[in-house]
Amino acid sequence: MYTRAEVYSPLQNTAIWLAAWLYSVESTDETVAALTDLGGRHSYGGQGLAALLLDARASADLSSHEPVVRLILWGPGQAAGLHAGSAAAEALGPAGAIVIKAAGGFSHVLVPRYWDDGVEWRWFEEKKRLPEPSWLSPGEADSLLSRATEQAAVLIEAAGGTRSDLPNPRLTVGTLADFYDTPGLPRGVTPRAAKVLARADRVAAIVETVTDRLGDHSYDPQLFALWRHIRTARMAGVADAVQDYRRASIS
Structure with missing residues (x-):
């Protein structure tokens, strides 16, 4: 078994860069450059990274008391924090997912699929509250x-x-x-x-x-x-x- 797929995901830094952009800590240019370094060419519903960022900004509830961007990783001995049988759970790959907290208890789940030269994103909406993570400090x-x-x-x-x-x-x-x-x-x-x-x-x-x-x-x-x-x-x-x-x- 190739270990790296189990212990590393570029989603870690992708999630933090996305949050930094949403809270205007980092510019769009810097964020796009970093995400390109992390994933190569981004594809999202036939569009590019700019469309993904705009949808993220339109959906994120920046006033949420919970993290507006959350990382989901899973693997042997660790279930993914998604509803079993949901469309997002069915689409989930080994890289994990990013959750964007929206208003009204909604969550948006961004599921990537990494290729040699880029990453393809799929977007899912969860109306029910997602399972609670461990929330370790x-x-x-x-x-x-x-x-x-x-x-x-x-x-x-x-x-x-x-x-x-x-x-x-x-x-x-x-x-x-x-x-x-x-x-x-x-x-x-x-x-x-x-x-x-x-x-x-x-x-x-x-x-x-x-x-x-x-x-x-x-x-x-x-x-x-x-x-x-x-x-x-x-x-x-x-x-x-x-x-x-x-x-x-x-x-």
Whole structure:
């Protein structure tokens, strides 16, 4: 199994850039450039990224006390936060989805499909309230990932000394962590959100290094158990960043 699909999604940064644009923290030009870096050419109902952004702005309830933009990730051991059997749930792929909170309890679910040269978006409306996420704080999610990091570091040290084709696994981890963070986050992301997202990047890089780059699958049961914590940390970091944009907009 290719690990990256389970521990990384460009939707993490896409969701934060979208929120930064909705709250006028980032310009349209900067947002379009960042989203293009993250996904390539965007297709939305036969139109491009501009149409998607305009629909997002028209639909978002920026006064909502809940995060107006929310990230949904899912995978083994972790159900998606969508209604089972709904059109959005049926369309959901491994990359996850973005939820935009609308007025009146409505939610809009943006489901991407990534191709080699771009991303295709589908838009769904949910009239019923979506299942509640775990709503972990960045501190709680970071604590879980901190323990996961300690465990994963021991595993990679045990695996790294016996492979001549990858003599410096820690260097590989650093390179992969840089990849996960590209093209970076918009302005105004809280330090606590940035910290938990950076830790998620590093743990994901460790998991990928051991399983895919070192080709050592003897630790798969332990490493696979980390996937849920990585995804949860990404969702918690996005929610915190979005909420801080809202607080800043009304202060």
